[in-house]
Amino acid sequence: MTPAPDFSRKQAQAGQLVRLVPAGREHATVLHPLLADAEVSRLTGTVHSSTGPAHPGSEGDGPAADPGSQVPWSVDELAEIYERWSRAEDRIVWVIEEIATGRVVGESVLNDLDGGNLSCGFRIWISGSRDRGLGSEAVDMTLRHAFEDQGLHRVSLEVYAFNPRARHVYEKAGFSLEGTLREALLFDGTWVDAHVMGILAEEWRSRTRDRPGGIPTDPPPAGP
Numbered sequence: 016m017t018p019a020p021d022f023s024r025k026q027a028q029a030g031q032l033v034r035l036v037p038a039g040r041e042h043a044t045v046l047h048p049l050l051a052d053a054e055v056s057r058l059t060g061t062v063h064s065s066t067g068p069a070h071p072g073s074e075g076d077g078p079a080a081d082p083g084s085q086v087p088w089s090v091d092e093l094a095e096i097y098e099r100w101s102r103a104e105d106r107i108v109w110v111i112e113e114i115a116t117g118r119v120v121g122e123s124v125l126n127d128l129d130g131g132n133l134s135c136g137f138r139i140w141i142s143g144s145r146d147r148g149l150g151s152e153a154v155d156m157t158l159r160h161a162f163e164d165q166g167l168h169r170v171s172l173e174v175y176a177f178n179p180r181a182r183h184v185y186e187k188a189g190f191s192l193e194g195t196l197r198e199a200l201l202f203d204g205t206w207v208d209a210h211v212m213g214i215l216a217e218e219w220r221s222r223t224r225d226r227p228g229g230i231p232t233d234p235p236p237a238g239p
């Protein structure tokens with residue numbers, strides 16, 4: 016029987032293209048410039064406009080950045096945030112390292128652990144190295160950990176309607192659309208819907224059954 020989920024267990028994982036490494040304060044320096052990526056800020060809902068600052072206040076579920084070159088956290092502040100997250104019992108934050116280059120390209124996160132309901136949330140961002148398959152593999156590896164290592168029943172996320180790439184990657188990983196939070200984000204004066212997506216353990220298992228390593232790859236070609 017799988018033991019109860021325990022997000023204080025933060026394990027590194029290696030795939031074909033990327034390695035997931037538990038994030039710590041030592042990653043603040045390398046993550047800081049990545050967080051200046053305007054596309055990450057827009058698509059994660061961290062900013063309200065193409066030109067404005069990041070949401071004021073806290074680190075939120077970020078960090079993600081503002082659209083200029085100014086990241087709203089100093090390297091020292093980021094180090095504190097990642098230090099706190101490295102000890103958190105309700106989230107696991109991994110930096111995504113590209114194996115071929117050894118470069119950190121983003122982060123993948125399981126958050127808001129609800130141990131009683133065996134569920135949690137998920138978020139991911141990649142800066143500068145998009146559309147090369149790294150994100151798809153990181154999503155699969157994160158889900159594998161959630162369902163196989165942590166024994167979770169359900170993982171959910173929110174994706175904005177103006178982010179068809181992320182939605183495609185999530186659908187490819189097995190997430191289904193569960194509902195829509197209408198006009199959840201105000202961006203550049205326009206309301207944007209947020210879609211809620213979820214995947215259950217049995218859906219993950221049925222997708223990965225018979226696949227070596229449990230990580231789905233491209234669907235097999237249709238038989239004769």
Ligand SMILES: CC(C)(COP(=O)(O)OP(=O)(O)OC[C@H]1O[C@@H](n2cnc3c(N)ncnc32)[C@H](O)[C@@H]1OP(=O)(O)O)[C@@H](O)C(=O)NCCC(=O)NCCS
Pocket residue numbers: 054055058059121139140141142144145146147148149150151152173174175178179180181183184187
């Ligand atoms: C979403 C994200 C993590 C995906 O990672 P990635 O490494 O870029 O994705 P991959 O290269 O593995 O796959 C991209 C897929 O999207 C497809 N795609 C690209 N642009 C697309 C678009 N405009 N509409 C639909 N699909 C698109 C690609 O064809 C590819 O599909 P395929 O694997 O079936 O060929 C990454 O792009 C990212 O961080 N984006 C910015 C931040 C963000 O959106 N975070 C998620 C917030 S919910």
